[in-house]
Each structure stands twice: as C-alpha cells, then as structure tokens.
Amino acid sequence: xxxxxxxxxxxATVGAxxxxxxxxxxxxxxxxxxxxxxxSVNGRFLDLSFRMPDDLRGLEPxxxxxxxxxxxxGKIELRLSTHRDADNNWPxxxxxxLNRLARLEGSVQNWLPKAQPLSVNxxxxxxxxxxxxxxxxxxxxxxxxxxxxxxxxxxxxxGDRLVSVLMERIARLRELAGQAEPLVPQVVQRQxxxxxxxxxxxxxxxxxxxxxxxxxxxxxxxxxxxxYAIRIDVAEELARLKAHLDEITRLLHSGGExxxxxxxxxxxxxxxxxxxxxxxxxxELTNISVEMKVAIEQMREQVQNLE
Numbered sequence: 001x002x003x004x005x006x007x008x009x010x011x012a013t014v015g016a017x018x019x020x021x022x023x024x025x026x027x028x029x030x031x032x033x034x035x036x037x038x039x040s041v042n043g044r045f046l047d048l049s050f051r052m053p054d055d056l057r058g059l060e061p062x063x064x065x066x067x068x069x070x071x072x073x074g075k076i077e078l079r080l081s082t083h084r085d086a087d088n089n090w091p092x093x094x095x096x097x098l099n100r101l102a103r104l105e106g107s108v109q110n111w112l113p114k115a116q117p118l119s120v121n122x123x124x125x126x127x128x129x130x131x132x133x134x135x136x137x138x139x140x141x142x143x144x145x146x147x148x149x150x151x152x153x154x155x156x157x158x159g160d161r162l163v164s165v166l167m168e169r170i171a172r173l174r175e176l177a178g179q180a181e182p183l184v185p186q187v188v189q190r191q192x193x194x195x196x197x198x199x200x201x202x203x204x205x206x207x208x209x210x211x212x213x214x215x216x217x218x219x220x221x222x223x224x225x226x227x228y229a230i231r232i233d234v235a236e237e238l239a240r241l242k243a244h245l246d247e248i249t250r251l252l253h254s255g256g257e258x259x260x261x262x263x264x265x266x267x268x269x270x271x272x273x274x275x276x277x278x279x280x281x282x283x284e285l286t287n288i289s290v291e292m293k294v295a296i297e298q299m300r301e302q303v304q305n306l307e
Contacts, residue, residue, distance in 0.1 A: 001255030004307040005158035006042040006074035010150030011035065014143040015083070015135070033083045034139040036147045038067075040155065042305045043075035052080035059140055066144045070152045072257050073307045078144075082136055093124065155307065162302050163252050169299045170245050173269070173292060177238050180276065180288045184234060234276050234285075241272040241292075259306035266300045 015033020048067060050060055067076060101123060108115050244265050251258040251265075273296055277289030 002156045003159040003163050003252060003255045003258060004152070004155040005162055005305050006040060006155065006259070006307050007158050007305055008040045008151050008154035009038065010147050010154050011037040012143045012146035012150060014146070015139040034136060034143045035081050035083070036140070036143040037079040038076055038147050038151045039079075040071070040074045040076045040151060043073060046071060046073055047075040049075075049077050050080070051078070053082060056080060056082070056136065056140060059137060062141060063144050066141070066148050070148045071155075071307070073259060074155075076151075078147075080140060080143075098123075159306065162305060165302050166248070166252060166299055169295045169302075170249060172295050173241070173245055176288050176292050176295070177241055180234065180238060180285060183284050183288075234279050237272045237275045237279075241269060241276075244268050244272070257307055259303065262303045262306060263300075266296060266303055269296045269299070 013033060013035040046068065048064055050063065052059075063078060067078070101118070105118055109117075248262060248265050251261060270293070273289055273292040276292065277286060279285075
C-alpha cells in the first residue's frame with residue numbers, strides 16, 4: 001500500500017470543452033461542460049472548501065462523498081467552473097419544448113395583456129437552457145470523480161518522494177547511534193582513571209594516604225566510577241531509539257494512513273535524543289546528540305505532510 005502526501009493538485013474537464021479539446025463528444029453532456037480543480041495541503045483533519053456556482057450548490061454533499069472516498073486528511077479546495085458551447089451552436093427545439101413555451105406565453109399574456117411576445121432568439125435561448133442543469137450535474141459529478149482520482153495519484157507520487165527522504169534520515173540516525181555506542185565505555189574508562197588520580201591527589205594533600213590501604217582507595221574510586229557510569233549510561237536510550245526507527249520503517253513499508261502514528265514516533269525520537277544529550281559528558285556524544293536532533297527535526301517536517 002502506498003504512503004500518501006497531503007500535498008497535491010489535479011484538474012479534470014467533462015463536457016463541451018473536453019469534447020472540443022479531444023475532437024470527440026462526451027456522451028450525455030454535450031453542449032455543457034464542467035472543469036474541476038482540486039488543491040490539497042496538509043491539515044490535521046479532512047477540511048473541504050468549495051468554490052462553485054450557486055446553482056450547483058446542491059451537489060456539495062455528493063462532492064464531499066467523492067472526495068472522502070479517496071482522501072482521509074488534508075485541507076482541500078475544490079474549484080468548479082461551468083462552460084457551454086459557442087453561441088453559434090444552437091439546439092433544434094423539440095415540439096414538446098415549443099408547445100410548453102407556447103402555453104407559458106399564453107398564460108403570461110392572459111394575466112399581462114401588455115406583455116411583449118417572445119422573439120425567436122428568446123425562444124431559442126429558453127430551449128437551449130432546458131435540460132442544461134441536469135447535464136451540468138452529470139458533468140460535475142463525472143469531473144469530480146476523475147479529479148479526485150488524479151489528486152490521489154498526485155498525493156501518492158509526492159508520498160513516494162517523502163518516503164525516500166525519511167528513509168535517508170533513518171539511515172543517518174542509525175549511523176549516529178552506531179557511532180555513539182562504543183563511545184560510552186571509553187568515556188567511563190577515562191572517568192575511572194580520573195577518579196583514581198584525583199582520589200590519590202586528595203589523600204596526599206590531606207596526608208591521609210599512609211593510613212588508608214591502597215586497595216581501599218582503589219575500591220572507593222571504582223565505586224564512584226561505577227555510579228558515574230550508571231548516570232551516563234545511554235544504552236537504554238539507544239535501544240529505544242533503534243526500536244522507534246524499526247517501527248517507523250515498518251509503517252513506511254506497510255503504507256496507508258500512517259501520518260499520525262509517525263508524528264507520535266517522531267516525538268519519541270526527540271525524547272531519546274534529548275536524553276542522550278543531557279547524559280553526555282563527552283564532546284563526541286554531545287555532537288552526536290545535536291546531529292540526531294537535526295535529522296529528527298527534518299523528519300518531523302516531512303511527516304507532517306503525510307496522510
């Protein structure tokens with residue numbers, strides 16, 4: 001299953017303009033057409049906004065259903081515009097239309113004797129409009145389905161790019177964690193030697209070295225070094241960081257709606273990197289912690305665009 005970005009754009013045209021562009025007529029919607037554009041950006045929930053003619057507002061529930069069927073999260077703007085054939089493409093009035101128009105004209109003139117009779121142009125305009133609304137509804141729904149499918153494809157392509165970026169950052173974090181692991185024993189060893197040296201210096205300065213056995217001095221220094229090693233041990237943090245990276249990798253490979261879960265895991269990565277930095281007493285570990293935070297922040301920016 002693909003991973004989808006919340007950023008994308010698509011458009012679709014059904015009806016007169018599409019037929020003119022392709023040289024073929026769209027069945028059932030000739031003479032009237034609709035163009036729909038959809039723009040999508042990131043958002044916590046599914047947020048839809050519509051810009052469309054008032055006479056087509058009745059389609060809004062159906063349009064919402066079409067979009068919700070392919071999109072789960074994101075702020076999406078739908079723009080709908082209508083168009084008709086050129087003015088010289090006049091329809092041939094049907095007998096039913098002309099009879100109905102004659103009856104309507106007669107009713108109006110009965111109530112309003114001074115009303116002017118219809119001209120040929122006005123009659124053709126009326127006949128031209130009959131049935132157009134229904135054709136526009138059909139065209140709008142068909143265009144919305146095509147546009148929604150195109151938007152989903154665009155979001156999938158952008159999602160693939162984001163996954164590649166995230167996998168690069170995951171590889172970098174694994175590399176940094178691998179660099180940090182051997183540094184902790186080295187830091188503990190150096191600190192143990194410092195404890196022994198400083199303990200000896202303190203005893204010599206106080207004149208108590210002769211009254212304290214060397215074994216006792218060494219044991220006390222080693223105990224202090226052991227307590228220090230416990231305080232700076234980051235093995236647990238590194239293990240949790242690797243576990244979070246494994247879970248992020250699994251989610252990216254499984255695909256689907258992973259954005260919210262990934263966002264939570266990014267927060268956990270930040271926590272482990274911060275703990276690593278607070279425990280570090282060596283410049284090398286501090287630098288690794290800083291580089292980890294930079295990579296995690298780059299991941300967070302990308303994850304916030306995923307559905």
